[in-house]
Amino acid sequence: MDLQTLITLTTGVALLTCVLAVAGLHTYARGRAQRAALVDRLSHTGRPALTGRRRRFRTLDRRLRRTNLGRTLELKLTATGLDVTPGEFFAYMLATVAALWLIGQATLAPFFGPLAGLLGVWAAVQFLNWQRQKRIERFINQLPELARILANATHAGLALRTAIGMAAEELEAPAGEELAKVANQLAIGHSLDDALQELAERLPSRELVVLVTTLVLSNRAGGQVVGALRNLTETLEERKETRREIRTQLSQVSMTSYAVPALGVGSLFLMNGVKDGALDRMTGSPLGQGAVIIAFGLYAVGFVLIRRMSRIDV
Incomplete structure (x- = not known):
């Protein structure tokens, strides 16, 4: 093999290596982007798919998500089910604080401006807590129907994972959205115990804890899921009526x-x-x-x- 042939062969191998390296990097980057998008859509936020409206304050949102405050705010917004990004909520809160500050300073006295601003921060936090509690209440009211659907599905011979997916399609929000997240987590490899425990952490309530515990124990021990769910349905109906009477009183x-x-x-x-x-x-x-x-x-x-x-x- 002469020198010219060796040079040509070496150059060809080098070019082929560069082409394969570029193609490999492109495939790797595209795979990582698709995986990140899938995880973010199915298991990161836990809220329903965002609408197609144009998002505001994108730069503020990106910077805020990197901080502990932004991550905490995102978790709170996830629990409320609101179609608002952390950056949008933070900007709206600052605008409300500034408006209340000016109103308190102009209508009462300059001393009341900062107090009115603090009132705006407190009102924003209370609004999130109120939205979260309202979503939990709606979910609790749907628990008897959820337990009934799961009992009927398992009685028909369906697996618990399949029954959860079917309940997610039949129930309205917020139960349908939360169960859809559980089904998506199961689809990407999460265990049933972890997915249900995360559901109980997002929407904490005694009724949901009882339902999750029943499903987890029945899944682990292989017990009679149908009988346990039907008994639980009656109990949840009674607790639902009791809670309604207490709220009225x-x-x-x-x-x-x-x-x-x-x-x-x-x-x-x-x-x-x-x-x-x-x-x-x-x-x-x-x-x-x-x-x-x-x-x-x-x-x-x-x-x-x-x-x-x-x-x-x-």
């Missing part, structure tokens, strides 16, 4: 807990309306500012105590 107490701080804030507007500039003079000294802070603290304590006393766990 305590509705007036719940309204009182919100009326108490509302009266306090209303008295400030009344005081400033009776004598213009009264709040400016009152908050112009450290003693007056301390009195206002103590008053707001007492209203907050009263709100929390009323809510705690009216909470009855069934």
